[in-house]
Amino acid sequence: MCSDCSSDHVLHKLNRDHKLFPVDQLDSDEYVTELHSRQNVLCDHNNKEPVEIYCPVCKKYICATCMFLEHKDHDCLRIKTAADKRKEKLALLVRPIEKKSLLYDQFKTAAEDQKKSVEEGRKKAKSQVNNQMELVIKMVRQHAKSLLEEIDAKSNAKLEVLNALIATATVEQNQLDDVVEFSRKLINHGNDMDVLQMASACEQSSKSVQNLDIPTLPTAMTQLQLITNDKEECVTNINRCLGDLVPAVSGRLVTSFIVGLSKTPEEVITHVTTDTNGDILIGIWCNEDFSRNRIHIYDTTFVLQGTIQRAAEKGGFAGVAIDDDGNIVTRCQCSNEIIVYTKTGDHVRTFHSESPQAVAVNSKGHYVVAGRNTLTVHHKNGKVLQTTPDPGGVIYFKYIHCNVNDDVIVTDPGDHHIRVYNSTLQLKYRYGTKGDGDGQVNIPRGICCLDNGDIILADFNNHCLHLVSSDGKFKQFLLSSNGLRYPRDVTISHLGKLVVGESNGKIKFFEL
The missing domain is CATH 2.120.10.30 (TolB, C-terminal domain)
Structure with missing residues (x-):
């Protein structure tokens, strides 16, 4: 009811002993106590006397008269006393359940901690894999750079030798060509007196160049080749470098x-x-x-x-x-x-x-x-x-x-x-x-x-x-x-x- 009605309600002589409660107090202890005090359950033997006693054998509420007559050997108790005893028993039953509920709280907390640890571990492990991958890539690049430099160094060394041999051969071939050219001119165009006079010099030059030794090419292989392991072994080595994923013990x-x-x-x-x-x-x-x-x-x-x-x-x-x-x-x-x-x-x-x-x-x-x-x-x-x-x-x-x-x-x-x-x-x-x-x-x-x-x-x-x-x-x-x-x-x-x-x-x- 509204505030005006509630004010008028208590003015009526039949309602003067009524106690009014605001709606938001219906769950209060005071309201429950007042409600229970106004409840008046009558004993079913005559529907006149209020019940005051609880019979645990028959499990029913009775009046004092019935306790001394029909229920005299049933260890009856006053309702409040019986209720207090049942409350004590319920409290004993509830305690281990409350304790078990706390265990569930502990379990959920521990599970959440483990979830957090899993996520932290995931992040850390991924970071380690990426770092290791970068390290492997860096090592591969460094090794590749070293191999390329080694290829240049070895190739240049071989080219220097070959260039020197070619230069020597060119000089010696020029000497041969000079002797041949002079001799051919003398043979084809010289008069008899020139031939007789210069033949000895040509013969001597011919003998000299005949003793020249043609350069010998190196016996070493002229090409470089990269020797690699087979694919499976290569993958194994890369995997070994990257590492293995194993459970880590926190130890905290x-x-x-x-x-x-x-x-x-x-x-x-x-x-x-x-x-x-x-x-x-x-x-x-x-x-x-x-x-x-x-x-x-x-x-x-x-x-x-x-x-x-x-x-x-x-x-x-x-x-x-x-x-x-x-x-x-x-x-x-x-x-x-x-x-x-x-x-x-x-x-x-x-x-x-x-x-x-x-x-x-x-x-x-x-x-x-x-x-x-x-x-x-x-x-x-x-x-x-x-x-x-x-x-x-x-x-x-x-x-x-x-x-x-x-x-x-x-x-x-x-x-x-x-x-x-x-x-x-x-x-x-x-x-x-x-x-x-x-x-x-x-x-x-x-x-x-x-x-x-x-x-x-x-x-x-x-x-x-x-x-x-x-x-x-x-x-x-x-x-x-x-x-x-x-x-x-x-x-x-x-x-x-x-x-x-x-x-x-x-x-x-x-x-x-």
């Missing part, structure tokens, strides 16, 4: 945090992994006191959410993997057990596996266990599906990872190399020898894989990471100049960041 440190570790007794980081929600799971090892071995679970803001720890009398455990149910899979070599927990620390199952040192989960959800001397694939219920010998793991514990093709990568720190098996546990290749050069490692630790099958390997004593091709060829060192110190494990986060766990407790996130 995005963020980091520190896990609190004890110095006495000494504790170290052993394993790092992340789950699909972005939570970070950190394995902590204490060689002096196995009861201190534990797994910390951090959220995406690096706030500790929980800790999984085993009773001291059951032996220490280590290793962290996430199965397809979202459970945490770990191992205990002391008791020859694979143990599975929920993320809240509830025990799910335990089964036997001989001397387990590391565990991973393949695409089928099977547990792949690197034992001290064997490699075994278990069903998640513990049944052995496959096994093969895999010696090693005497001095240091092994690490293990399964790639998207279910290849199994096992690091053997004591022997300074990794072994890669296919999905049927047939050995494909080994990578690494002891050292600090290309393809050399010094105590290899954790591994992870890129989508294209390339392997990222933590090189503990060389303080760097290796990028290894899917067929076992060294490609490049990663983060060798980024101040890594004793990297223990590596993984790829749900946002595509490279996560490195250092022995001293630092967890670092890098751009790939």
Whole structure:
């Protein structure tokens, strides 16, 4: 209604208790409260008494009388109390959804960052190609100029020799012609006395020119020829000059945090992994006191959410993997057990596996266990599906990872190399020898894989990471100049960041 009507409305005696609200306040808390206070729902047993109670069993609103009669054993509550309880329950349900929504925000932000990086990379790579092309063209032009100058120099040198020989031949031929001309004149036109008098001189001149040697042409080839490679080799050389297009690792440190570790007794980081929600799971090892071995679970803001720890009398455990149910899979070599927990620390199952040192989960959800001397694939219920010998793991514990093709990568720190098996546990290749050069490692630790099958390997004593091709060829060192110190494990986060766990407790996130 308009302002005039609203003024007249409240003057009527039947409307004096009415409260008017402007249209733009219909969403306000005050309006909603006033509306609810004026609603008067009557109980359906007599349509006289207002409802005040909620029956959770019958899921209906009732009056106080009905609560003591028909609903006396139904744990009825006042409507406001029941509503408050449901609000609390809804709030508990909403919290993880809100958290997940934030993860989507993080994902979209990371995706936008990657898009920006892709565009920057595109611009940079194109500029590099154009610059390299200009350099190749400049080099070709310089070489062509040198070849042209060389052609002129060599041709001129040969022409000088030939011109000198022609000049000599001309002089000597003139001498011959002079002798012939004089002799012919004497023969044809001289009188007898002239002939007798000058014949001796002519004979002497003839003998002299007869001894002249005709110049000899050089035996060298008189023409120059440009020798070129065949077309394919030429294209190959040009391509080699232009370079190859390969993924570049940014290596920019995005963020980091520190896990609190004890110095006495000494504790170290052993394993790092992340789950699909972005939570970070950190394995902590204490060689002096196995009861201190534990797994910390951090959220995406690096706030500790929980800790999984085993009773001291059951032996220490280590290793962290996430199965397809979202459970945490770990191992205990002391008791020859694979143990599975929920993320809240509830025990799910335990089964036997001989001397387990590391565990991973393949695409089928099977547990792949690197034992001290064997490699075994278990069903998640513990049944052995496959096994093969895999010696090693005497001095240091092994690490293990399964790639998207279910290849199994096992690091053997004591022997300074990794072994890669296919999905049927047939050995494909080994990578690494002891050292600090290309393809050399010094105590290899954790591994992870890129989508294209390339392997990222933590090189503990060389303080760097290796990028290894899917067929076992060294490609490049990663983060060798980024101040890594004793990297223990590596993984790829749900946002595509490279996560490195250092022995001293630092967890670092890098751009790939």
